[in-house]
Amino acid sequence: xxxxASTLPRExxxxxxxxxxxxxxxxxxxxxxxxxxxxxxxxxxxxxxxxHSKERAHQxxxxxxxxxxxxxxTAGKEKAEQDVTAMHNYGLxxxxxxx
Amino acid sequence: MARAFRATTYGYKADLGDHxxxxxxxxxxxxxxxxxxxxxxxxAGGGFTxxxxxxDAGTPAQPEDSVFAHFSAELAGLGEDTPxxxxxxxxxxxxxxxxxxxxxxxxxxxxxTEASLxxxxxxxxxxxxxxxxxxxxxxxxxxxxxxxxxxxxxxxTLAVRLGIETDEDADRIREVAISGHAKTTESFMAEIYxxxxxxxxxxxxxxxxxxxxxxxxx
Numbered sequence: 423x424x425x426x427a428s429t430l431p432r433e434x435x436x437x438x439x440x441x442x443x444x445x446x447x448x449x450x451x452x453x454x455x456x457x458x459x460x461x462x463x464x465x466x467x468x469x470x471x472x473x474h475s476k477e478r479a480h481q482x483x484x485x486x487x488x489x490x491x492x493x494x495x496t497a498g499k500e501k502a503e504q505d506v507t508a509m510h511n512y513g514l515x516x517x518x519x520x521x
Numbered sequence: 522m523a524r525a526f527r528a529t530t531y532g533y534k535a536d537l538g539d540h541x542x543x544x545x546x547x548x549x550x551x552x553x554x555x556x557x558x559x560x561x562x563x564x565a566g567g568g569f570t571x572x573x574x575x576x577d578a579g580t581p582a583q584p585e586d587s588v589f590a591h592f593s594a595e596l597a598g599l600g601e602d603t604p605x606x607x608x609x610x611x612x613x614x615x616x617x618x619x620x621x622x623x624x625x626x627x628x629x630x631x632x633x634t635e636a637s638l639x640x641x642x643x644x645x646x647x648x649x650x651x652x653x654x655x656x657x658x659x660x661x662x663x664x665x666x667x668x669x670x671x672x673x674x675x676x677x678t679l680a681v682r683l684g685i686e687t688d689e690d691a692d693r694i695r696e697v698a699i700s701g702h703a704k705t706t707e708s709f710m711a712e713i714y715x716x717x718x719x720x721x722x723x724x725x726x727x728x729x730x731x732x733x734x735x736x737x738x739x
Contacts, residue, residue, distance in 0.1 A: 457691045458680040460718070462725040463673060466732070470666070475737040506620045507634050511641050513673040515618050518630070 446498035448521035451505040453482075454491045456515050461487070467512045468494060472505075496521055524657075525723035532661040533727055535720065542653045544713065548675045549646045549653070552616070555678075556639045556646075559613050563635070568606045604628020605635060612681045616642065616674060645671045665728055672721045679714040683707065 453464075461483055468479035472495055485492035494516075495505055502518050509516035524536035537545075562568060605628055608614050617635055619627035649671035652658060660668050685691050697708050698715035 457685055457688045458677055459673070460722055460725065462722055462729060463669070466669075466725045466729050469729070469732050473735065475735055476732075478737045503620070503630065503634070506630075507638055510618055510620070510638055511645075512670055513616070513677050517619065517621050517627075519622070 448496050449499050449502035450493045450519050450521050451495040451497070451502050451509070452491050452517050452519055453486050453494050453509060454515040454517070455486050455489075459514060463512075464514065467509070467514065471508060471512070526660075526720065526727050527723070528727040528731060529659075532659065533665050533724060534657050534659050535723070536657045537653075539656070541716070542656065542658070545672075545675070545717070546650050546653045548678070548713075548717075549650045549671055552612075552674055552678050553643050553646045555610070555613060556616065556643050559608055559610075559617070560636070560639055563605065568608070569603050602629075603632070605632040607631065612678050615677050615681050642670070642674055646674065660724075662731070665724065669721065669724055669728070672717060672724070676714065676717050676721060679710060679717065683710055683714060 464483050464486070465476075465479045468474045468482055469476065472479075474482065474494075482492045482494055494509075495502070497505065499518075506516045506518045526533050526535040604625060607619060607627070608617060617631075617638060620630040620634065621627040645667045648664065648667045652660060652664060652668055680691075683690075683694050685694055694711045694714060698711040700708070
């Protein structure tokens with residue numbers, strides 16, 4: 423479509439597309455138990471990476487240990503994927519799942 | 522005689538004997554090699570189809586095979602949607618785990634993230650090797666997490682080689698290690714594993730002590 427005669431500025435259309443909010447589906451970051459990782463290490467990771475309090479980190483760590491897994495964070499898909507990769511970087515077993 | 526990690530005014534410090542530092546440096550180098558081989562294998566097209574997988578030892582495909590592997594993949598019509606299979610080597614599979622419980626989903630995520638995960642681990646292990654060059658071993662606050670991650674990867678590697686899959690296995694290895702002088706390869710490795718465990722435990726206990734008390738973020 424020729425824009426030569428158009429009175430609609432192109433910027434108007436682009437701006438509308440750019441600012442439309444897409445609601446984010448939540449995803450869980452799940453950490454799984456394994457017999458190797460130290461409780462002190464796991465607690466440190468939960469506190470320093472996710473910013474969990476001492477109590478919450480301990481609770482999550484115990485849940486992983488006794489129940490085999492725990493949801494340690496919930497976020498949009500991209501952030502949750504980054505979190506899972508970060509957990510792998512720390513040597514934890516982690517997966518992403520739909521909330 | 523090794524003295525464990527403890528916090529200092531600038532970070533953390535441990536007194537390790539020369540042979541202990543050499544041992545740890547060597548272990549880091551082994552894990553780097555393993556991760557690099559996986560990188561070469563994947564770049565050569567391995568891991569995308571069964572026929573181009575390397576053998577269980579994780580050795581890369583031969584150079585001439587890797588050229589044909591690339592063409593085979595193209596000819597088989599494998600596009601960018603092909604999932605990446607997890608490594609067959611058990612250590613690599615533990616260091617580079619699945620990100621999803623569904624294999625197909627895991628393969629897609631692996632295709633997108635494994636390379637950068639490998640690179641991060643290699644960088645941490647290289648940092649650790651560099652830090653192990655001085656005696657005593659000194660870590661700043663910023664360096665400590667990287668060193669800790671590298672130690673953890675070394676532990677995971679040893680644990681897989683020792684066949685530690687359950688809590689009972691871990692207990693048994695601890696018994697083997699504290700029973701005394703190493704006589705077999707397994708008991709020697711168990712002692713090293715226990716040493717690395719102790720080192721990591723002391724480091725992270727000290728690091729936790731440095732974390733600020735913070736309320737739970739909601």
